[in-house]
Amino acid sequence: MIESLQHLPSAEGTHGALSERFTDLAPPLTARQAAIESARCLYCYDAPCTRACPTGIDVASFIRNIHDHNLEGAASTILQQNIFGGSCARVCPTEILCEDACVRNHDAEGQPVKIGLLQRHALDHAQFGGHPFERLPATGKTIAVVGAGPAGLSCAHRLAMLGHDVVVFEAREKAGGLNEYGIAKYKLPGDFAQREVEFLLSIGGIEIQYGRALGSNLQLSDLHARYDAVFLGLGLSESRRLGLTGEDAPGLVAAVDYIATLRQAQDLAALPVPRRAIVIGAGNTAIDMAVQLKRLGADEVTLVYRRGFDAMSATGHEIEIAKTHFVRMRTWAAPLEVLLDDVGQVRGMRFEETRLEEGRLVTTGAIIEIVADAVFKAIGQGMDLAALADPLAREIERSNKILVDSCFRTALPGVYAGGDCVAPGQDLTVQAVQHGKLAALAIHHDIQSKAEAAWPT
Template sequence: MTNSPLTPGIVPSRLPADRIARNFADHTPPLDGHEALVAADRCYFCHDAPCVTACPTSIDIPLFIRQIATGTAESAATTIWTQNILGGMCARVCPTETLCEEVCVREVAEGKPVEIGRLQRFATDRAMARGLHPFVRAPRTGKSVAVVGAGPAGLACAHRLALHGHDVVVYERRAKAGGLNEFGIASYKSTGGFAQAEVDWLLQIGGITIKTGVELGRDITLDGLLSTHDAVFLGIGLGGVNALRAPGEDKAGVTDAVDFIAELRQTTDLTTLPIGRDVVVIGGGMTAVDAAVQSKLLGAENVTIVYRRGQERMSASGYEQDHATSAGVRIICNAAPVAVHGNGAVREVEFGYMADTPAGLQPTGETFRLKADQVFKAIGQTLTGAPDGSTLEGGKIAALPARVWAGGDCTGGGEDLTVTAVAQGRDAAEDIHLALMGVAG
C-alpha cells in the first residue's frame, strides 16, 4: 500500500502524530476496581441465564460476575478461561451487543444490559497482570498433534490438547502467531500489543511448539503431517479475497481491506502509513467497518462504505454501524460496483443501485459515481489451498480424512467470529483427545 507516482493522493501523515495517537487509543477503556464492582452489582445472577446460552463458548457468566462482586477477580478469570482460553481478546472484540448482552434481562427490561464484555476484560486483564495461568498440564501421553494455523481456533485447540498432556506443534504461515487477533481487527480494539501478550501467556501451559513461516501446500502437506503426528487440526482460516468482478478493479489504489488492516496492525509508526483523501470501502461486514473507521482515524477526509443490500442486511452489527457513522463514515446501501474509473490509478468508482427482489438482487438501471483515490475491497474471503481429501460445501471445509479435524473460519456452521473459532478449536481438541486415548465419542 505504499505511495507511488500512480497514486499521488495516497500519502502518509495526513494528521499529526499526537492526533493519530489519540485516535488509536483504547476505544473502550477498561473498568477500574470500583467501576467493576458497580457494574457487577447490576447482575441478577439468573438461574438458566440467557447470556450463557448466547455465548458461543458457554462461559458461566453469572458465576464470574458474582466472583468479581465478591472481590475474587482471579477466580472470575479462571471461570472465563476454562471455557474460553482467549477470553481477554474476546472481551475486546466480541459483538457482545448481539450475543450475551442482547439477551441480558437488564437489557430486555431497561434497555441497558450488564456490561458483560467489560467485566470479562476486567477479570482477565487483572489476572494476567498478576501472572496467573491457572492450568496445570497433565502427564505427557506420548501423542503428538499437528495444528495448522495459529489463529484463535488453532491456539484454543493447541492449549486444550496440551492441557490433556499431548505434544502439539503449531504450523503458522505468517511471521507471528495470533491470526485474526493479531492481523485482522481494528487497532483501537486491541492496543498495547495485547494479542501477542495473550499468545505468550497461553503458551505458559507448556507442550506447544510454534513454527512460523510454514504454509500448508507449500512447505508441508497433509499426508506428511499425518505420517509424523497422531492427529491433525486445521485452523487455516480464509486466505483469499473475493473479486469485485467490475472492470478496472486492478487499477492502482484498489486494495484488499484485510491487507490494509493487517499492515496497519503491524506498523509501529502510523504516521508513515499512506491513506487517501477520498476512501471508498465496498462491503457490509466488520472488515468493511474496521477499514473505514481506521481510514478516517488516519486522516482521510471522505470515507464511504457502499453495500449492495439494505442496511438491515449488513453483517456488521448495528452498534458497529453507529460507531462508523459517529466517526464520520457515510454508509450507502443497495448499490453494487459497476466499474472502477481512472487513468492507471483509481479516480472514481461507478455504482449501480440494486433492488432486493424475490428473484435476487436486480439492478434498477440507475447509477452514480463516487470520487475515490483509494478503494478497499471487503466483500468476503475465500478458502485457499483446501487440503487433499477434504470435501467443500459453500466454499468451506465440510468433511475431512480420518485423523483430521478442522475449525474456525475455514469451516461452516457458525459466524466468522473469534469467539466461535475458539469454541470450535476447544471442542475439536476434546474430540481429538478422546480419539487418541481410544475413548468412544
C-alpha cells in the same frame, strides 16, 4: 501488501499523535464501576447469557466473583472456557450475544449488564502467579495444528492441558491470526494480541514453527503420517474479487491487507492515506476499514453496499461507530466499473442502483459515480485452495469451506478442522475459539479410544 497505494500522500501528523487515535474503543471500568455493575447481575439460574455465549462461559459465576473481589477466580472461570477471553471481551459482539440475552435488557431498566466490560476488567486485573491451568500427565502423543489463529491456538492450548504435545505450523511471522493481523487497531491496541498468545503458550507443551504454509513448504500427507492427529485452522486468507476491469489498478486493494499493514506499522505517519476513499462491503471488516481511514485523517470515506441496512452483516453497534466517525453510507448500489485517471490509477467508481423485486436483487439502470483516490474491497474472504492441493488433502470434503461433523472431524480420519475455514460458521473470533476447544476434546477422545481398543484384554 499495499504497494498499489504508494502514490498516495502519507498520513498527516506524527506517529505519537496518530497512535492516540487508536487506543481502546471503550474505556475500561474502574474498580468502583465494576463493583456497581457486577451488583446489577441477578445471577440467574440457567442464565440466558451463558447459553448465548458461543464458548459457554459461566457469566453469572465470574460476575459474582468480581462482586466478591475475587478477580483471579473470575478470570479463571472465563479462561476455563475461553482462553482468548481477553481479546473476546474487546472484539466479541456482546450486543447480539450475551448482553442481548441478559434479563436486564428486557426489564424496566432496558439496560443489560455490561458483561463484556466486566470480562475485560477481570482479565486485565487478575494477577496469577503462573499459568492458571496445569497440564495432565503426558500422553506421549503429538498433534499437528496448522494455523496459529484463535481456532488453532485454542485447540493447541486444550490439547496441552490434556497432556498432549502440540506442534503449531504458522505461515506468518507472528502468531495470533485475525487478532494480530485482522482486527481494527482501536479494538486490540498495542501488543495486546501478542501478550495474550504468550500467556496461552506459558502452559507449556506447545511449539510454534513460523514460515510454514500448507500447500507450499508443508504437506498434509506428511503431517498425517508423522503426527497422531492433525487440526486445520486455516482461516480464510484469500480476498474475493469484484470481477471488474481495473481491479488490479493502483489504488484498489483488499481491506484486510491494509488493516494488516496498519496493525504491523511501526510508524503510522508513513502509511498512505487517501483523501477520499470508497469501502465496498457490509460487514465488520468494512466498518473497521472505514473508521480507521477516518482516524488516520481521510477527509471523506464512503461505504457502499448493494443491499439495504437491514441486510448488512455488521452489527448495529458497529454501524453506529461508523456514523459517529462521519462515514458516509450508500446502500442499494452495486459495483459496476472502476474509474481510472490518465495514468491508470483509481479516480473513483461507478455503481448501479439496485432494488428488491419479489425478493430478488435487481439493478435499475440508474448510475452513481463516486470520486475517490482509493477503493478498499471488504466483500468477504475465501479459502486458499493451494493449501489443500496435495492428493491426500483432496479427500477432505468441502464446498466453499471444509465440511466437518459435529465433533469437527473431516472426511479424512485423523484430520480435524475448525474456525472460519469450516462450514457452517459465523466468522467470529469467539466461535473460532470454541471450534478449537471442541475439536481438541474430540481429538483427545478419539486418541484415547484408539489406545483403549489396542490395549490387550
